[in-house]
Amino acid sequence: MENAAQRSGRSLAAEVEVRMEHSLNRQDYLVEQWGQDVFDIADSMAKALWHIEQFTGQRWIDDESTFQLFSMTAAELIRSYRDLVLRNGRDRPTGSLDGKSPAELAQMFAGLGGINPPRARGSDDQSIADARASREAWGKTLERLGSRPLPNRQAKERKP
Known part of the structure; x- marks a missing residue:
């Protein structure tokens, strides 16, 4: 996670937040598409x-x-x-x-x-x-x- 945060130019906390938001958005999308x-x-x-x-x-x-x-x-x-x-x-x-x-x-x-x-x-x-x-x-x-x-x-x- 630290390496990914460095590559993206974000702090570790910001990287975790972005990834969690992305994960929840993907889950919401799948629920919307599949039910x-x-x-x-x-x-x-x-x-x-x-x-x-x-x-x-x-x-x-x-x-x-x-x-x-x-x-x-x-x-x-x-x-x-x-x-x-x-x-x-x-x-x-x-x-x-x-x-x-x-x-x-x-x-x-x-x-x-x-x-x-x-x-x-x-x-x-x-x-x-x-x-x-x-x-x-x-x-x-x-x-x-x-x-x-x-x-x-x-x-x-x-x-x-």
């Missing part, structure tokens, strides 16, 4: 994809199973968003990601992307405890793997 629903889903897809690539260790564009999981998760995000808006409660898988079916993983990654429909009525304390354990297990996985995007993805994003 809030599509923007929220796209934002959640980006977050879910990051988690999926951390889980598989592969980029979605390079690995067929990662692509399939991302595709299923994208569909699940749309379904989850609709259920959230309509307040359609449903059960969701909880616990560790290990041993889950692709459909269950898609539901879990949709949740990690930030869209969770309400739980079905009658969800018990055990379901809530399982969901908490699931978040804690994923947190430990992130600690082990690191919380940055895959290295080959970073390198490709830097290219012009």
